[in-house]
């Protein structure tokens with residue numbers, strides 16, 4: 001096995017997906033599994049689909065193409081607003097996309113018509129998170145405009161919260177979305193198929209029974225992959241938080257002082273590290289660094305302390321493992337969303353999908 005390695009337990013992801021899908025189904029909500037944080041990894045998408053998600057959503061065309069090329073023939077929702085410069089690719093590769101700009105919608109319409117295709121659209125409404133979406137008082141007028149264009153079909157409206165502004169989904173703002181849907185339906189004489197209210201930040205609202213009835217679609221990434229709702233990052237009941245485990249190899253192991261006197265300036269990243277002096281420690285370097293992962297988002301599974309990181313190394317105080325740890329051992333780390341995103345994106349971190357347990361006798365079991 002080659003390290004650093006991100007170990008991906010597909011059975012845990014499938015299990016988490018089942019839990020999310022069952023929760024949502026009990027409240028009349030369909031789930032799109034969001035794969036952007038895993039760069040559209042086909043095996044992860046397949047695990048989500050085994051867990052019962054209704055389709056796959058991703059922010060990047062490259063990821064959707066990757067999954068299609070792997071033979072996953074499902075419906076794909078493009079999450080990031082299409083760029084004007086890539087509308088043809090959007091029409092070719094996504095079945096449905098989130099949108100907020102009339103000019104882009106017109107370009108999608110032109111492209112769809114010239115390619116003899118039909119493309120589905122969800123119009124995003126900004127309920128105050130200040131990321132994407134038209135302001136609510138313009139939603140009806142904008143919907144009427146895009147109704148005139150051929151090649152695109154208004155399938156629903158949606159909102160994304162708890163992302164830029166950290167605004168939490170509530171019964172009130174979800175009701176505002178549902179009421180807007182009714183207004184648009186009346187003004188345009190259509191029925192909207194999807195009212196796509198939430199991401200993983202809405203799980204509590206669903207579980208409490210606070211979601212208005214019309215909200216019938218959720219786009220869930222973190223809840224499935226890391227088993228957490230995202231307003232307080234609490235572990236969701238009966239899910240795994242460790243479907244992804246990052247592993248790295250000890251490449252130096254020595255007794256060293258915990259601090260060293262002398263003039264100190266900036267470190268390699270412009271930081272000003274401070275080391276408390278508590279005598280000699282057993283000091284380890286493992287072969288993972290800032291080029292591989294968001295170091296602040298990893299938590300060691302062993303009783304060791306992270307004391308620093310550079311591009312290529314993580315420095316650890318492993319004194320608690322004295323006498324039990326040796327050069328070449330593998331240490332394991334839990335990851336948060338930011339760390340998972342970076343580790344999946346880094347070409348230097350190998351990815352290994354397992355179903356059940358992996359055995360490598362160098363993996364340190366404390």
Ligand SMILES: *Cc1c(COP(=O)(O)O)cnc(C)c1O
Pocket residue numbers: 034036059079080098160198199200201219220221222223230
């Ligand atoms: C990333 C994203 C999601 C998924 O968010 P999670 O918190 O991972 O569930 C949902 N909707 C949109 C528009 C996104 O960009």
